[in-house]
Amino acid sequence: MSKFWTRLASAPALVVVAVSTAIPLVAISVQHIASVDIFAVWQRPGVAEALFFSLWQGVLSTVLTLAFGLFPTWVLARYQFTGRSILVALVTVPFVLPTIAVGAAFLAVLPTSLHRTIWAILLAHIFFNISVVVRTVGPLWRSVDQGLIESAQTLGASPAQVYRHLLLPIARPAIISAGSLIFVMCFTSYGIIRILGGPGLATLDIEIYRRAVQLGDISGATVLGITQTLCIAGAFAWWSRSQGAQFSKIGDRNSARALSRSSRIIVFLTATAFTAPLGALIFSSLHTRDAWSLTGWKVVFGLQDIRGLDIDLPSSLATSLLYALAATAIAVPVGMAATAFARRHWIHTAVLLPLSTSPVVLGLAILITYDRAPFDFRSSRLLIPLVHAAIALPFVMRATIAMGNVIPPDLRHAAETLGASPWRRWLNIDLPLLRPAVATGVAFSLAMSLGEFGATSFLTRRHSSTLPISIANLFSRAGDIPRSTGMAAATLLIFVTGLLVISIDRRSYS
Amino acid sequence: MSLSIRHLSFSYNERELLNNFSLEVASGQTMAIVGPSGSGKSTLLRLTAGLLVASQGEILINGINVSTTPTHLRSVGLVFQDNQLFTHLNVFNNVAFGLKMAHQSRSVIAARCEELLDLVGLTEFSQQSVSTLSGGQAKRVALARALAPKPQVLLLDEPLTGLDDELHDRLATDLRQILQSSKTTALLVTHDLAEAHTIADAITHIP
Numbered sequence: 002m003s004k005f006w007t008r009l010a011s012a013p014a015l016v017v018v019a020v021s022t023a024i025p026l027v028a029i030s031v032q033h034i035a036s037v038d039i040f041a042v043w044q045r046p047g048v049a050e051a052l053f054f055s056l057w058q059g060v061l062s063t064v065l066t067l068a069f070g071l072f073p074t075w076v077l078a079r080y081q082f083t084g085r086s087i088l089v090a091l092v093t094v095p096f097v098l099p100t101i102a103v104g105a106a107f108l109a110v111l112p113t114s115l116h117r118t119i120w121a122i123l124l125a126h127i128f129f130n131i132s133v134v135v136r137t138v139g140p141l142w143r144s145v146d147q148g149l150i151e152s153a154q155t156l157g158a159s160p161a162q163v164y165r166h167l168l169l170p171i172a173r174p175a176i177i178s179a180g181s182l183i184f185v186m187c188f189t190s191y192g193i194i195r196i197l198g199g200p201g202l203a204t205l206d207i208e209i210y211r212r213a214v215q216l217g218d219i220s221g222a223t224v225l226g227i228t229q230t231l232c233i234a235g236a237f238a239w240w241s242r243s244q245g246a247q248f249s250k251i252g253d254r255n256s257a258r259a260l261s262r263s264s265r266i267i268v269f270l271t272a273t274a275f276t277a278p279l280g281a282l283i284f285s286s287l288h289t290r291d292a293w294s295l296t297g298w299k300v301v302f303g304l305q306d307i308r309g310l311d312i313d314l315p316s317s318l319a320t321s322l323l324y325a326l327a328a329t330a331i332a333v334p335v336g337m338a339a340t341a342f343a344r345r346h347w348i349h350t351a352v353l354l355p356l357s358t359s360p361v362v363l364g365l366a367i368l369i370t371y372d373r374a375p376f377d378f379r380s381s382r383l384l385i386p387l388v389h390a391a392i393a394l395p396f397v398m399r400a401t402i403a404m405g406n407v408i409p410p411d412l413r414h415a416a417e418t419l420g421a422s423p424w425r426r427w428l429n430i431d432l433p434l435l436r437p438a439v440a441t442g443v444a445f446s447l448a449m450s451l452g453e454f455g456a457t458s459f460l461t462r463r464h465s466s467t468l469p470i471s472i473a474n475l476f477s478r479a480g481d482i483p484r485s486t487g488m489a490a491a492t493l494l495i496f497v498t499g500l501l502v503i504s505i506d507r508r509s510y511s
Numbered sequence: 512m513s514l515s516i517r518h519l520s521f522s523y524n525e526r527e528l529l530n531n532f533s534l535e536v537a538s539g540q541t542m543a544i545v546g547p548s549g550s551g552k553s554t555l556l557r558l559t560a561g562l563l564v565a566s567q568g569e570i571l572i573n574g575i576n577v578s579t580t581p582t583h584l585r586s587v588g589l590v591f592q593d594n595q596l597f598t599h600l601n602v603f604n605n606v607a608f609g610l611k612m613a614h615q616s617r618s619v620i621a622a623r624c625e626e627l628l629d630l631v632g633l634t635e636f637s638q639q640s641v642s643t644l645s646g647g648q649a650k651r652v653a654l655a656r657a658l659a660p661k662p663q664v665l666l667l668d669e670p671l672t673g674l675d676d677e678l679h680d681r682l683a684t685d686l687r688q689i690l691q692s693s694k695t696t697a698l699l700v701t702h703d704l705a706e707a708h709t710i711a712d713a714i715t716h717i718p
Contacts, residue, residue: 156609
């Protein structure tokens with residue numbers, strides 16, 4: 002493949018990343034950073050507190066997620082039991098669920114006394130991020146030869162000593178990697194904090210939103226956004242290099258060892274912890290004013306109007322679906338082309354930029370940058386799908402790369418020796434074999450777009466709200482009907498994205 | 512430390528792998544079990560180590576019934592056919608593993624490891640990664656590691672399988688000397704009668 006074609010194939014991916022992320026970030030840096038006293042911004046009221054809160058809740062969430070996550074990870078990696086695949090789905094799906102819907106689920110399951118407390122935030126972060134531990138550490142533990150464990154046992158190691166001296170050291174790189182990713186996710190937590198946070202419980206992202214939208218302090222929000230982006234980009238690059246590629250599914254091939262008593266307890270507690278919020282969410286969606294009611298669901302599907310609610314949920318649902326389809330139509334072909342022809346690693350690193358930028362900062366940067374003619378795109382309906390596509394792009398490319406690596410090189414060589422040009426070889430050999438990767442890319446893009454909240458909260462227009470934005474609006478209203486409607490909409494969102502994510506696991510590795 | 516196996520039976524998935532098997536190994540003796548593949552030799556070792564639970568019969572070490580004792584409290588060393596060295600630890604720490612599990616002091620661990628690495632001729636490889644060892648060296652480390660905690664009984668599961676002829680013969684002789692000098696009661700499982708004759712004091716056939 003000539004350099005020209007390689008560059009041409011990777012150009013769309015670079016354009017998506019440049020338009021949605023690189024140009025806005027550079028533009029706001031140039032516009033605001035030079036003209037603002039950065040140190041003065043950090044001394045403005047609420048900023049240092051937000052940074053401090055982001056840091057300590059991020060560290061605590063990470064430690065607790067690892068502490069609680071390693072137990073189900075071990076059981077899922079090493080045991081075969083009835084219902085295992087359901088438990089795998091229950092534990093791994095939340096990571097891709099819309100944060101706003103997860104926040105709603107915790108509002109539903111927790112007693113009112115815990116609402117808007119640090120405990121609610123920590124529990125939601127653990128629920129949300131355990132998937133990272135299961136998917137990062139699980140495959141490693143799964144590959145540990147049973148003979149090694151038996152070997153340690155014959156040398157006198159008790160079960161606790163096997164865990165401490167053998168399994169933890171073996172998994173240390175994966176644990177560090179999972180921990181760094183979880184920290185980044187919790188440090189930049191936005192949707193969950195918007196729903197579950199309260200006074201004194203604001204992360205940097207919340208502070209950025211508050212400064213930009215409520216206080217009109219654009220320069221302050223920009224400084225915070227850029228500083229945060231630089232820190233996260235560093236952490237993300239490290240994560241990506243150390244372990245990112247191994248973020249994968251725990252396979253289905255398992256030793257047929259029966260569950261021990263302690264493992265049974267872990268299975269029971271995990272299943273309970275992961276079904277309770279979802280069960281409570283469904284229950285709350287069917288309850289209005291202490292009685293069973295379908296009002297929330299009727300409002301979601303436009304079968305009932307509530308005076309004064311002023312939120313058009315069927316339209317939000319349609320907008321979300323439309324944006325998700327458009328984002329997928331951009332991300333999948335663009336990502337596949339970039340990975341199929343562009344073998345250059347810097348391109349693969351470049352597409353990580355949107356992922357390593359907080360969505361809130363992304364939304365803010367786009368809002369500020371594309372607000373003047375001839376680049377006034379704020380009202381363009383393509384802007385949000387483009388940003389969603391940019392966020393989904395790394396996942397599409399990862400899926401394609403992973404599948405591409407499985408194709409034996411000699412298969413391609415055989416096609417070439419039979420006279421296939423690189424293009425014909427890709428079309429007739431690579432593409433059919435990459436079909437599962439395409440399915441994964443489609444499902445990931447749809448799920449990412451349906452749940453995206455941070456960037457969309459800046460870019461959405463009143464007449465074109467997405468479902469997560471409408472859910473957040475519903476929870477900011479007082480009263481039973483907005484609440485049950487919000488719960489119904491969150492249930493719907495979780496159901497749709499959950500199905501998509503489960504289909505990823507079923508398709509991509511079958 | 513004597514080993515007595517009495518009327519041991521074991522079935523898996525309704526298939527009988529061991530039926531009413533009995534055996535006596537005197538203190539300090541090396542007993543070889545010889546038999547064809549699938550005859551239950553390795554199963555016998557795993558039952559003795561406590562990695563499997565017998566459906567019938569009992570296992571006594573020095574007269575004490577250990578049939579229900581967990582593996583880590585049984586004081587049996589096992590040299591696996593494929594060594595099962597801990598790749599995240601170097602040679603020294605592999606040998607030291609069992610001593611650390613027994614909460615031995617650093618000085619005791621250092622002295623015992625030095626003694627065993629000397630016994631198996633690997634003193635200069637002490638700090639080396641086990642991934643870089645040759646097949647013969649890895650086998651020696653596995654043996655030293657199993658001997659380090661001074662197990663009451665040492666179990667050897669086809670310990671010389673997969674080595675080339677020259678190395679096999681040399682290690683068989685070395686193994687014999689090491690077992691004799693450490694005065695360890697040992698149960699060796701092999702399909703190679705010549706190997707059994709070289710290493711063991713007595714041989715039992717398993718049909």
